[in-house]
Amino acid sequence: MQSLRRILLGRRLSSDETQHTKISNPVALAVFSSDAISSVAYATQEILASLSGALVPAAGGLALVGAAIFGWSIPVALGIVALLAILAVSYRQTILAYPGGGGAYIVAKENLGDIPALTAGASLLIDYILTVAVSASSGIAAITAAVPALAGHNVALTLLAIGFIAIMNLRGIQESGHLFAIPTYGFVVSIFLVMGYGLVRLLLGEGPSPAQVQQAVVQGTHLAGVSMVWIFMRAFSAGCTALTGVEAISNGTTAFRDPVGPNAAKTMIWMVLLLGTMFLGITLLAHQYGVTYQHSTNPAVVAETLLSKLNKAILGDVSHGLPKLMYYLAQGFTFAILVVAANTAFADFPRLAALQARDGFLPRQFASQGDRLVFSNGILILFFFSGLLVWLFHANTDILLPLYAAGVFMGFTLSQTGMVAHWRKVKGPRWHAKAMVNGLGAVTALVVLLDIAITKFIHGAWIVILLVPLLVVVHFSIRRHYVGVKSRLAASRTDAFLPTKHHALVLVNGIHRGVVQSLLYARLIAGDRVEALTVDLGSDGARESPAMEKLRADWIIYGMGVPLRCLPSPYRKLVEPVLGEVDRIHAAEPELALTVILPEFITSKWWQQFLHNQSALRLKAALLMRSGVIVTSVPMHLPQ
Structure with a gap:
């Protein structure tokens, strides 16, 4: 058993080899940004799905919009990119102010108190579990779209993918980072190549004709007032899945090489630039090429992804030659990046759980480092719960994604509110301007959180909204147990x-x-x-x-x-x-x-x-x- 352990995990690392776990900026971009960057594979898809056959308020209840209004995807995407820019600047300040990591949990704990901190921590822990389940399921959906023979085996393939990611993370963040950098950068290059080719075709007039696009995309409807607001809110909340993972770098700054703050801040800027450009480009090209998406009506059947449809529309006939090679290359890297996106959660979930365990809010086993100086217990727990979700929801992202964004924006809101309190407390040069930036981030995140809670409540957001306070109660129960044990042990000295x-x-x-x-x-x-x-x-x-x-x-x-x-x-x-x-x-x-x-x-x-x-x-x-x-x-x- 020890020999097998050494083969799977590698040699043991002593405590004085901590520097071995530090990673460079390019590797950190792959480790902590794969979740955010990979979300472009399904964020536009969710916007279009929410615009397809949207239910709007009408007399006597809800009415189904007769024509799809996919043209609204452009203003929705622009709004999300604007929100991304606000959050990027806000989190950059968080990274520089708290280079010790911990993100929303540490910021809220030091500035707002235990309850806000545990609320942020609980929402992020749930989000990381969903990240693994959604990312791995999306990756398998991408490969089954390209290889239909694999269809029907999504659950088993997804569990295998999650198990592989878990083993690699048990080996250490540096080893997993070097390996998973290949899919991350391969995906970025393949997306930019396909986007560039699609843009060139449009400029040369080789794209679909306006009549062809009109058949698939109706530019507008006669909706007005409340109906327009409702549909826009619904699409915006769906597209905010593109922003999941934005906080990952602030949670894991301790993994960066010195100076950790500036290095993490630079990596954050690169991540945001790549994410914003790719998300906006995919949304624009999907509109220009008339590519649409609707959720599968059968929970056990996974529909062909929007990115697969877009690649086919841009590349043309993918049955042979260079278009076939490019299509399978793009789908292969999409599969790889979506599976690797789970690595972000495997890097951050154990660190956050360890911080809470050290504070007594989670079992102390989560704070123990394994043979490779990683928090092995957190990795194993994440593997178990994410695998359970995959099994329960048949690895269907159409069901999993509505659960996804509520917890993220709960953490965003509390983190940025905590930063406003931080600046008011420490002051310093230009503290008013810094507080205003984080205040803007807090307000916008809160607005989006309310949007998600309203529009996606019946679609599964209620589960997260219910689980967060329950998990906070569990945290306090664990803390009370530890405090009680400590006091009883101290008192027992006189009872001997x-x-x-x-x-x-x-x-x-x-x-x-x-x-x-x-x-x-x-x-x-x-x-x-x-x-x-x-x-x-x-x-x-x-x-x-x-x-x-x-x-x-x-x-x-x-x-x-x-x-x-x-x-x-x-x-x-x-x-x-x-x-x-x-x-x-x-x-x-x-x-x-x-x-x-x-x-x-x-x-x-x-x-x-x-x-x-x-x-x-x-x-x-x-x-x-x-x-x-x-x-x-x-x-x-x-x-x-």
């Missing part, structure tokens, strides 16, 4: 007493070397106050079983004079009679120090242990819950 009597109880079910060793050990620690106890599972209550009669006969020879007492068990229970006897002994002598000794044999092969009934393990688990009982195991290792 010296037992006046010691009694050893050896549990036996036969005669072997382990039992003899246990009896010798019991005599060593308790002198003459030693007693052997056995449970007769074959007893009918009236007489002992033949096995018990044989044990008594053997005991005369090997029992070393230790009295043997038998507990009948007509209902064939093992644990209950032993617990009852322990309780009886304690009730008779409350001041007694009672040690229960369990002889156990250990098999030579790990898998052989599963062939036995683990009675010693069950007894130990039950006895450890009894106050005042000391449980000791005496192992006997069986030879091969």
Whole structure:
């Protein structure tokens, strides 16, 4: 097992090798920006899906818009890019002010208090789980669109992809970053090549004719007033999935090489420029080429992605030659970047969970670093919950995406509000201007959060809105437990007493070397106050079983004079009679120090242990819950 562990994870790193985990800006762009950059593969798709057959308020309820208004995708995309610019400037200030990482959680904790901090932290933890599920599912959808033979196996393929990402992150952020930089930069290059080719075709007049586009895209409708506002809000909230992952760099600044603040800030600017250009370009070209998208009506069937349709529209006949090569190259890198986008969550989720664990709001195991100086427990938990989501929702992004953006903008709002409080507290040069920038970010994020909550509430946003306060309650419950344990441990120093009597109880079910060793050990620690106890599972209550009669006969020879007492068990229970006897002994002598000794044999092969009934393990688990009982195991290792 250790050899397999070393093959999968690599050699162990000592604590003084922390610098080994630091990454350069180009690698960091791949690690922390893959989530945001990959969102261009489905953000425009969600805008067009929300504009397709939109439900609008009408007399007596809701009415279905008869004609799709895909032309609105352009102003929606422009609004989202403007919001991206605001958030980019705001988060750049956050990075420079808090180079120690932690993002929204740390900012809110230091400036707003525990409840806002835990709300931000909970929303981000949920968002990271959704990031893995959505990104991996989208990646598999991209490859099944190009290779229809794989259709129908989306769930299994998605789980395999998530497992691969988890293993690579268990190896360390530097190793995973170098590997996953290839898909990230390959995707960026392929998108710009296809976008450039599509733009050239339009400039040369080789694109679809206006009549062809008109057949697919209706430029407008006679809607007005509330209906127009509702549809725009719905499309805007759908397209805001493009902004998921924008906060990732601020959460993981400690992974950058020194100086961490300036390096992280530069990487943030590059990410925003790439994201904004690609998102706007895809939306514009989808409109110009008349490419539309509608959600699948069957949850178990994944529709062909918009990016696949757009690539086909731009490249032309993709059945042979260079267009076929370019199409499969673009789809391959789309698949790769979407799967790799989960890496952003695997880089940030464990770090955020470790920060909360150190503050006592999550189990302390999350703060422990593994062999490769990564927070292994956080990675494994993220793998489990994201895989569970994929399985529950059939790896269907049409169902997963509506859950996605609410938590992100909750974190955005609290982070930027915390930064306003930060500037008011520390002041400094141009603090008014800095506070205004973060204030603008907070207001815009709050407006979008309300937009998402209203327009996507019935489509799944209610789940996140409900889960966040529940998770906050769990955080406080964990904290109360740790505080209570600490206070009880401190108070227990004055409650210590010296037992006046010691009694050893050896549990036996036969005669072997382990039992003899246990009896010798019991005599060593308790002198003459030693007693052997056995449970007769074959007893009918009236007489002992033949096995018990044989044990008594053997005991005369090997029992070393230790009295043997038998507990009948007509209902064939093992644990209950032993617990009852322990309780009886304690009730008779409350001041007694009672040690229960369990002889156990250990098999030579790990898998052989599963062939036995683990009675010693069950007894130990039950006895450890009894106050005042000391449980000791005496192992006997069986030879091969």
